[in-house]
Amino acid sequence: MFNKVVIAGVGLIGGSLGLAMIRRNLAREVVGVDPAAENLALAERLGAVHRAGVLAEVLPGAELFILAAPIGVTLGVLEMAIPYLTSGTIVTDVGSVKGRLLERARKMVPEGVYLVGGHPMAGLEVAGVAGAREDLFEGASYVLTPDPHTHPLVLDKLKKLIQGIGANPVEMAAGDHDRAVAAISHLPHLLAATLVNTVTAEPNPDQLLKLAGGGFRDTTRIAASNASMWRDILLTNRDRVLETLRQFRGQLEEMEQAIENFDSQQLVYGLERARNVRAALPENRTYLKKR
Numbered sequence: 001m002f003n004k005v006v007i008a009g010v011g012l013i014g015g016s017l018g019l020a021m022i023r024r025n026l027a028r029e030v031v032g033v034d035p036a037a038e039n040l041a042l043a044e045r046l047g048a049v050h051r052a053g054v055l056a057e058v059l060p061g062a063e064l065f066i067l068a069a070p071i072g073v074t075l076g077v078l079e080m081a082i083p084y085l086t087s088g089t090i091v092t093d094v095g096s097v098k099g100r101l102l103e104r105a106r107k108m109v110p111e112g113v114y115l116v117g118g119h120p121m122a123g124l125e126v127a128g129v130a131g132a133r134e135d136l137f138e139g140a141s142y143v144l145t146p147d148p149h150t151h152p153l154v155l156d157k158l159k160k161l162i163q164g165i166g167a168n169p170v171e172m173a174a175g176d177h178d179r180a181v182a183a184i185s186h187l188p189h190l191l192a193a194t195l196v197n198t199v200t201a202e203p204n205p206d207q208l209l210k211l212a213g214g215g216f217r218d219t220t221r222i223a224a225s226n227a228s229m230w231r232d233i234l235l236t237n238r239d240r241v242l243e244t245l246r247q248f249r250g251q252l253e254e255m256e257q258a259i260e261n262f263d264s265q266q267l268v269y270g271l272e273r274a275r276n277v278r279a280a281l282p283e284n285r286t287y288l289k290k291r
């Protein structure tokens with residue numbers, strides 16, 4: 001159990017972490033810091049934090065400090081936090097991109113403060129604590145990006161917390177993480193948005209949208225996500241995203257050619273390869289059905 005946990009950014013992810021930690025008795029005190037006063041008050045009412053505070057007051061003596069604000073402000077929040085961090089505090093983040101951001105963060109944290117990057121591979125298309133859920137991380141992978149200097153006891157504490165909220169810790173190098181999420185998370189988001197935009201560019205989009213069944217709905221749920229969050233993610237992971245987009249174009253062209261050439265063998269090969277992989281992927285998001 002953690003003693004005092006401070007969460008900066010009590011939105012969807014910070015709020016869900018707070019809810020999970022409080023309801024599962026993983027922290028004695030969870031304190032929320034967030035400039036959005038209404039959101040912070042709601043976090044208190046929902047029980048996602050025990051109380052609200054400001055960095056200068058709440059950080060001294062904190063055992064764990066979770067950076068859960070948007071990627072674009074994470075380093076700014078850390079900079080403001082630095083003077084109040086005390087020796088022994090573990091600092092982690094939840095950002096969807098790790099590489100350069102963590103490198104810069106590592107240069108900022110003082111001696112005696114332990115920084116380990118983190119990224120829960122779970123989320124929703126809604127922003128803010130109103131959408132937070134205690135079971136959001138249940139069954140999800142939760143990436144940790146330790147470096148060779150990470151203290152084993154610190155890593156162990158974080159892994160136990162991750163298991164406590166129902167997720168599975170996965171250790172990766174930050175660069176490998178960014179390459180992986182470009183394909184498994186960032187590309188799907190771009191495709192979902194582009195699918196919707198393709199339909200709305202048709203002559204009579206409203207008519208088309210009336211016909212939206214499971215196919216369109218299942219493949220585009222995430223297109224309803226927060227645009228500024230995704231702007232930050234895509235631009236922060238720009239090089240990896242561009243690489244994966246090139247891969248995608250190649251795959252799409254193969255399918256296109258198979259259709260153009262009436263090459264049913266090639267088409268079925270492409271469809272079945274995907275079918276076998278997707279059908280074997282276990283469902284881990286029970287919360288989607290409970291909403």
Ligand SMILES: NC(=O)c1ccc[n+]([C@@H]2O[C@H](COP(=O)([O-])OP(=O)(O)OC[C@H]3O[C@@H](n4cnc5c(N)ncnc54)[C@H](O)[C@@H]3O)[C@@H](O)[C@H]2O)c1
Binds near residue numbers: 010033070
């Ligand atoms: N939404 C997802 O599916 C998802 C999943 C995994 C990781 N993430 C990552 O989690 C982080 C937060 O995303 P979210 O979905 O919870 O967003 P969110 O918009 O729901 O929450 C962000 C919160 O940070 C607060 N905030 C803004 N500026 C701040 C500051 N200076 N100090 C403290 N708080 C501040 C906002 O008021 C808001 O309450 C992002 O880095 C994102 O990449 C998101």
Ligand SMILES: O=C(O)C(=O)C[C@]1(C(=O)O)C=C[C@@H](O)C=C1
Binds near residue numbers: 120122123185186225
């Ligand atoms: O399920 C969703 O709504 C998500 O967008 C979650 C998702 C993902 O791509 O899986 C999105 C971004 C995060 O960094 C991690 C998880």
